[in-house]
Structure formats: C-alpha cells, structure tokens
Amino acid sequence: MRFMPSVFNDFFDDGFFTPATNDMRCDIKESDNGYTFNMALPGYDKDHIRMSLEDGYLKVEASADTTNEDKDAQGRVIRKERYLGSCARSFYVGDNLTEDDITAKYENGELIINVPKKEAIENKTNYIEIH
Numbered sequence: 655m656r657f658m659p660s661v662f663n664d665f666f667d668d669g670f671f672t673p674a675t676n677d678m679r680c681d682i683k684e685s686d687n688g689y690t691f692n693m694a695l696p697g698y699d700k701d702h703i704r705m706s707l708e709d710g711y712l713k714v715e716a717s718a719d720t721t722n723e724d725k726d727a728q729g730r731v732i733r734k735e736r737y738l739g740s741c742a743r744s745f746y747v748g749d750n751l752t753e754d755d756i757t758a759k760y761e762n763g764e765l766i767i768n769v770p771k772k773e774a775i776e777n778k779t780n781y782i783e784i785h
Contacts, residue, residue, distance in 0.1 A: 677741070678693055678694070678695065678714065678741050678742075678743045679693070679694045679718065679749035680693045680694070680743065682693065682745075686725070686771075687770060687771060688713065688768060688769050688770035688771045689747075689768075689769045689771070690766065690767070690768055690769075691745070691765075691766070691767040691768075691769065692764060692765075692766055693714060693743075693744070693764065693765040693766075693767065694763065694764055694766050695716050695760070695763055695764065697718065697720075697763065698716045698717075698718055699718075700760045701759060702717045702718060702719075703715070703716045703765060704714060704716075705756075705758060705767070707747070708752050709749070710746055710747060710748050710749040710751070711744045711745065711746055711747070712744065712745045712746075712747045712756065712767070712769065713742060713743070713744040714742065714743050714744070714745075714765065715740065715741070715742040716741055716742070716768075717739070717740035718737055718738070718739055718740070719737075719738050720736070720737045720738075721734070721735070721736050722734070722735045722736075723779065724733075737770065747769050748772065750768070750772050750773070751769065751772055755769070755770055755772065756768065756769050756770075
C-alpha cells in the first residue's frame with residue numbers, strides 16, 4: 655500500500671475543520687461581583703454567534719457555513735472543502751437577571767461573558783393592616 659499524497663495530510667492539518675468539533679469549551683471563574691465565562695469558539699465569525707436569556711438560562715449558539723477551495727496554477731480546483739454546522743450550550747444564571755445585566759465580547763476566537771451576581775428577589779408577603 656502506498657502512502658497518500660500530502661494533499662490529504664493538509665486536508666486535516668490546516669485548521670479548516672476547527673468549528674466541526676461542535677465543542678464549546680468553557681471556563682467559568684467566580685469573583686466577588688459575578689462570573690466570567692471564557693468560551694473557546696475558534697473559526698466562528700462574531701456575526702454567527704448568538705446569545706439569549708430565557709427563563710433564567712443563558713443560551714450561546716454558534717453556526718458556521720464555510721467553503722475552502724484550492725486551485726492550481728491553471729485555475730483548476732484541486733481541493734474543495736465545505737463545512738456547515740452549529741453548536742449550542744446553555745447555563746442557568748438565575749431568574750433575577752435581565753439581558754441588560756449580561757455583557758459579552760468576542761476577541762481572537764474567544765467569547766468572554768460577564769454575568770453579575772444578583773440577589774434573588776424574595777417573595778415577601780405584604781400584610782394589610784386591619785383598622
């Protein structure tokens with residue numbers, strides 16, 4: 655059996671398939687004021703990352719639709735790769751937070767989310783005085 659040409663080695667080694675792992679690795683750090691989520695999303699565009707807050711759950715979604723094409727000197731396609739996929743994670747952050755409480759930025763393939771600690775609203779019973 656012969657060794658396959660380096661075109662196939664490049665196919666797997668060029669980092670094109672980074673989003674295909676569908677893996678949203680996340681480190682969460684706690685501070686006195688809140689939590690910082692550092693989520694690795696290499697290969698995704700900022701415009702293809704969405705965050706939402708519903709029923710106390712922070713949901714992060716990322717999608718990719720990528721085509722990579724290599725041509726030879728005559729302009730003939732010698733390799734064409736496509737990837738279409740998405741991934742999502744959700745975290746319970748509490749019912750007492752709003753969208754305005756949470757901040758996020760995306761730099762160098764990392765999404766950094768700041769979630770403040772916010773005291774839960776106590777269910778108080780308001781008694782009415784009888785005169």
